[in-house]
Amino acid sequence: MxxxxxxxALNAALSSALEDDRVVLLGEDVGTTxxxxxxxxxxxxxxxxxxxIDTPVAESGIVGAAFGMAVGxxxxxxxxxxxxxxxxxxxxxxxxxxxIRNRSQGRFTAPLVIRIxxxxxxxxxxxxSESAEAIYVQAPGVKVVVPATPYDAKGMLLAALDDxxxxxxxxxxxxxxxxxxxxxxxxxxxxxxxxxxxxQGRDVSLIGYGSMMREVNAAADILxxxxxxxxxxxxxxxxxxxxxxxxxxxxxxxxxxxxxxAPRSAGFAAEVVAQVQEKALYSLNAPVERVTGYxxxxxxxxxxxxxxxSVARVxxxxxxxLEP
Amino acid sequence: xxxxxxxxQGLYDYSTRPQRTPTPEGDPGLSLSDDTRLGLxxxxxELRQLEKRAYDLFMQNLVKGTSHLSLGMEAVAAGFGQAMxxxxxxxxxxxxxxxxxxxxxxxxxxxxxxxxxxNGLMGxxxxxxxxxxxxxxxMGSYAIIGAHLTLANGTAWSAQLRDSGQVTVxxxxxxxxxxxxxxxxxxxxxxxxxxxxxxxxxxxYMEYTPIDLITSVDHPAADRASAYGLxxxxxxxxxxxxxxxxxxxxxxxxxxxxxxxxxxxxxxRSGGHSRADPGKxxxxxxxxxxxDYDPIIVYHQRLLARGFGEExxxxxxxxxxxxxxxxxxxxxxxxxxELESIFTELWADGGSTWRN
Ligand SMILES: Cc1ncc(C[n+]2csc(CCOP(=O)(O)OP(=O)(O)O)c2C)c(N)n1
Ligand SMILES: [Mg+2]
Numbered sequence: 001m002x003x004x005x006x007x008x009a010l011n012a013a014l015s016s017a018l019e020d021d022r023v024v025l026l027g028e029d030v031g032t033t034x035x036x037x038x039x040x041x042x043x044x045x046x047x048x049x050x051x052x053i054d055t056p057v058a059e060s061g062i063v064g065a066a067f068g069m070a071v072g073x074x075x076x077x078x079x080x081x082x083x084x085x086x087x088x089x090x091x092x093x094x095x096x097x098x099x100i101r102n103r104s105q106g107r108f109t110a111p112l113v114i115r116i117x118x119x120x121x122x123x124x125x126x127x128x129s130e131s132a133e134a135i136y137v138q139a140p141g142v143k144v145v146v147p148a149t150p151y152d153a154k155g156m157l158l159a160a161l162d163d164x165x166x167x168x169x170x171x172x173x174x175x176x177x178x179x180x181x182x183x184x185x186x187x188x189x190x191x192x193x194x195x196x197x198x199x200q201g202r203d204v205s206l207i208g209y210g211s212m213m214r215e216v217n218a219a220a221d222i223l224x225x226x227x228x229x230x231x232x233x234x235x236x237x238x239x240x241x242x243x244x245x246x247x248x249x250x251x252x253x254x255x256x257x258x259x260x261x262a263p264r265s266a267g268f269a270a271e272v273v274a275q276v277q278e279k280a281l282y283s284l285n286a287p288v289e290r291v292t293g294y295x296x297x298x299x300x301x302x303x304x305x306x307x308x309x310s311v312a313r314v315x316x317x318x319x320x321x322l323e324p
Numbered sequence: 325x326x327x328x329x330x331x332x333q334g335l336y337d338y339s340t341r342p343q344r345t346p347t348p349e350g351d352p353g354l355s356l357s358d359d360t361r362l363g364l365x366x367x368x369x370e371l372r373q374l375e376k377r378a379y380d381l382f383m384q385n386l387v388k389g390t391s392h393l394s395l396g397m398e399a400v401a402a403g404f405g406q407a408m409x410x411x412x413x414x415x416x417x418x419x420x421x422x423x424x425x426x427x428x429x430x431x432x433x434x435x436x437x438x439x440x441x442x443n444g445l446m447g448x449x450x451x452x453x454x455x456x457x458x459x460x461x462x463m464g465s466y467a468i469i470g471a472h473l474t475l476a477n478g479t480a481w482s483a484q485l486r487d488s489g490q491v492t493v494x495x496x497x498x499x500x501x502x503x504x505x506x507x508x509x510x511x512x513x514x515x516x517x518x519x520x521x522x523x524x525x526x527x528x529y530m531e532y533t534p535i536d537l538i539t540s541v542d543h544p545a546a547d548r549a550s551a552y553g554l555x556x557x558x559x560x561x562x563x564x565x566x567x568x569x570x571x572x573x574x575x576x577x578x579x580x581x582x583x584x585x586x587x588x589x590x591x592x593r594s595g596g597h598s599r600a601d602p603g604k605x606x607x608x609x610x611x612x613x614x615x616d617y618d619p620i621i622v623y624h625q626r627l628l629a630r631g632f633g634e635e636x637x638x639x640x641x642x643x644x645x646x647x648x649x650x651x652x653x654x655x656x657x658x659x660x661x662e663l664e665s666i667f668t669e670l671w672a673d674g675g676s677t678w679r680n
Contacts, residue, residue: 032338032605033532056502056538057469057530084468088503124389125451127467299666300440300451301388306663 004183007176009150010039010115013157014077016187018047023161024069026053026062027079027115036081037117037176059089063114067097070112075161083118083170084127097166098141113160113167118146119211119261120308121174123301129173130298131211131262136168137238137271144238145192146170148213150181152236155190163192172211174308179214193240197249199224199232204318205249207272208259209235212309216259219314228322238268246272247279254285255321259314264292286321338534343610346562346590346617351626354565358632364406364564365627365637368620369644371398371422374431377648378421378438378452382599386656388440391452392419396562396594399619400525401426403567404493407575413461413483413492415476418453420465423495428460431651441658448661449669461490470505472496473522477512480520480584491578492520493571499530501544510552510586517583521574524588525561531597532605545588554586561589562619565626594618 004012017023025040031054034041044052055062059080066076080086086093093114100108120129136144143165147153153171160167199220208216213234220230231249235242250256256276258269269290276288291309298307375395381387394401397419405426408414416423421434429445437444438452445455456464463479466472476494483490500506501524513520524545528535541547546558559570567589574585592614596603603611624637 028530029532031533054533054538057499058503060504061502088468088470088505122390124453126454128390294667296666296670300449302440302660303449303663303666307666 001182001184003180004150005177005180006147006150006153006171007037007039009154009181009183010157010171011041011043012183013154014040014043015046017075017077017158017161018043018051020075022073022075024051024053024074024076025079026055026066026076028055028057028062028081030054030079035079037171037173039115039171040079059085060092063089063092063097066112066114067092067100067110070110070166071100071108075111077113077115077161080114080116082128083116083130083132086114086116093136093142093168094139098139101165102141109164110166111164113157113169115169115171117171117173117176119172119174120298120304121211123304125300125304126297129304131260131293133170133238134262134267137268141166143167143192143240144170145236146172146210146238147190147236148172148175148210148234149179150183152190152196154183155188156192156236158187159189159192162189167192170210174211175214190236193237193242195236195242195245196234197232197245198234199230201229201231201253203229203253204255204257204321205231205233205253206257206259206314206318207233207235207246207249209238209268211261212259215309215311215314218311219318222311222315223318228318230318241271241275243275243279246276250276250280251283254283255318256284257289257291257314257317257321259291259309261293261308263295264290265295267292286323289317289321291317338605339607341534341607343607343613344528344536345610345613346560346592348563348617348622349560351629352563352565352569354569356565356568360406361627361630361632362636362640364402364568365623366640366644367402367406367426368398368564368623369641370431370647371402371425372620373644373648374425374434374651375421377435377652379595381435381438381652387438387452387599389451389453390599391438392598393595394419394422394593396614396618397525397527397591398422399564399567399623400523400561400589400591401495403564404495404523404571407568407571408493409490411461411488412490412575413463413476413479415463415472415492415494416455416465417472417496417500418465418467419497420455420495421452424455424457424462424465427457427462429455429457429462431647432654433457435651435655436658439655439658440660441655442661443655443658447665448658449665470496470500470503473500473509474505474512476520476522477509477518480513480518481516483519484516489579490519491575493523493575494520495523495525497530498524498526498528498535498539498544500524501548502530502539507548510548510554510584513584514552514554517581519578520584521571521578522584522586524586526588526590527593529593529597529606532601543588545586549586552586554584557585557587559587559589561591562617562622564619564623591619
């Protein structure tokens with residue numbers, strides 16, 4: 001066991017993954033520099049340039065090559081430097097990575113992992129700060145997962161690599177170095193598609209994922225101190241989505257707040273709300289609340305803090321559901 | 325070819341790789357007026373001193389977001405800027421302070437934008453990576469590698485269709501030549517003979533990776549020119565006379581219907597890639613060799629050798645220093661943007677409030 005932050009836990013997962021000869025890392029500056037967030041630090045030195053590959057700036061080329069490697073029997077892990085830089089690879093991800101199984105009637109599959117740091121945190125606006133997970137959720141054929149703790153980061157990355165399907169693996173930039181946790185030295189898996197039930201409560205359900213879990217947990221602390229019994233769920237996986245845990249929670253509390261960092265309209269929170277309405281409507285005691293970013297371009301530093309949903313906004317939404 | 329590249333070595337530690345050093349060719353002996361030479365010198369000073377101030381301000385934690393400096397690379401923006409017509413269009417990258425200034429943007433506007441103030445070029449909402457100045461044909465700084473080359477074709481095409489005589493100049497880095505958009509853009513430009521000049525600032529590094537390790541040819545831009553039927557042009561990007569001379573030639577060609585050009589200017593950034601990068605992955609001798617061949621040192625010496633007085637040049641330096649100081653004060657005096665401004669300029673009806 002070692003105390004690791006998310007970046008270190010991911011590094012440990014990658015290092016253990018590379019013990020499998022089929023695993024190859026590729027991306028811009030992932031080798032000598034260890035990536036912009038240093039997640040791949042030291043791996044080139046350990047596994048050599050055939051396995052840890054510094055590529056040109058060419059996201060379409062990177063994902064395309066990873067796709068081909070995967071179809072050819074390897075287990076590639078491609079790194080995008082920031083969410084906004086994954087867009088040049090849209091064609092490859094949506095048209096090919098996601099669809100090859102279906103298009104080839106299962107004859108070809110592309111079990112690869114695309115790691116994408118996402119969300120606000122470095123104050124550089126736009127491309128370096130956005131949360132476009134919903135776009136990938138709209139591409140049937142890929143899984144979309146997002147850990148929020150060091151333990152989950154390692155376990156889910158290894159599970160993603162074992163998965164027979166391509167996985168978009170989102171890494172919350174704000175949390176990379178903000179939390180430390182005991183992480184086992186050995187390889188272990190945290191199954192994809194299973195949410196984490198962080199807190200059991202009767203009065204209100206707080207549901208979030210990824211970068212927002214810090215605010216969600218802090219809001220839960222505040223509400224609990226006021227005597228509210230809070231149920232907290234970290235979704236961890238958007239595709240597949242653990243509807244069962246969410247619906248069960250909604251049925252028990254009758255009050256639901258869904259939190260996402262992404263802009264509001266047609267975000268993943270809207271999907272969660274829709275499923276709650278479909279499957280738990282008669283258990284609800286209050287309208288379901290969404291706490292989200294705004295429908296704007298993620299702004300620069302000071303305003304970035306205003307864009308990201310605050311603890312206060314989460315608490316206020318929970319209180320609204322509790323009003324008699 | 326003013327640079328020598330030795331064979332690949334030291335894959336795990338670029339700082340021990342063989343140095344890639346400049347090979348100066350001296351004064352090209354152009355017939356330029358004294359005013360032109362002093363204009364180039366002044367512009368170099370402006371770009372250098374303002375960029376140094378930007379560095380100081382971000383060391384004081386006053387610059388919002390990240391920032392990418394072009395210290396050491398100023399001769400490219402200066403040479404092209406002085407050769408361009410006021411109504412020509414320019415496109416730059418996230419490393420674009422110098423290009424905005426050389427297209428005529430004000431020092432106040434640039435510095436205030438870096439500080440995220442209302443008096444900045446973008447009202448304090450864009451920051452270092454997104455400078456533009458519509459009135460001066462500075463069509464923006466783009467932080468998605470390669471994208472703006474295809475955009476530059478569009479303004480060039482509009483100028484061609486309007487028969488306006490404007491030329492579009494698009495600056496980008498060596499690393500950018502390996503993304504698809506670069507190749508798409510060159511083909512479009514060549515097929516339609518667009519009045520556009522693509523300027524590759526080859527500073528030998530794509531972020532932290534030496535460009536030669538990830539590129540199929542030695543000269544990432546120039547060695548691809550023939551694939552699009554274009555002339556192979558490699559110039560010394562630290563020699564502002566040579567940049568200026570080349571700029572005049574390719575701009576005139578584009579303006580007179582002769583079509584696009586692709587220019588590869590060899591240069592070097594004296595600091596790291598961005599704010600967070602100390603640039604340690606580069607061989608010390610390489611950094612030293614390029615520091616000795618700094619574009620300002622080169623031009624200063626050349627002007628002295630040509631009989632310009634040291635006092636004349638010092639006077640220019642001091643005048644620019646005053647301007648930069650005044651611009652810094654003006655920038656700092658600006659107010660931070662209203663928080664509500666994040667909801668504006670999304671749709672034509674003035675905001676996004678109808679959706680938020
Ligand atoms: C599509 C895309 N991918 C990745 C990045 C991250 N990135 C920013 S600058 C850069 C390197 C660009 O190198 P080069 O074109 O040589 O320009 P330089 O920074 O040297 O001026 C990279 C990879 C980006 N901005 N856009
Ligand atoms: Mg470069």
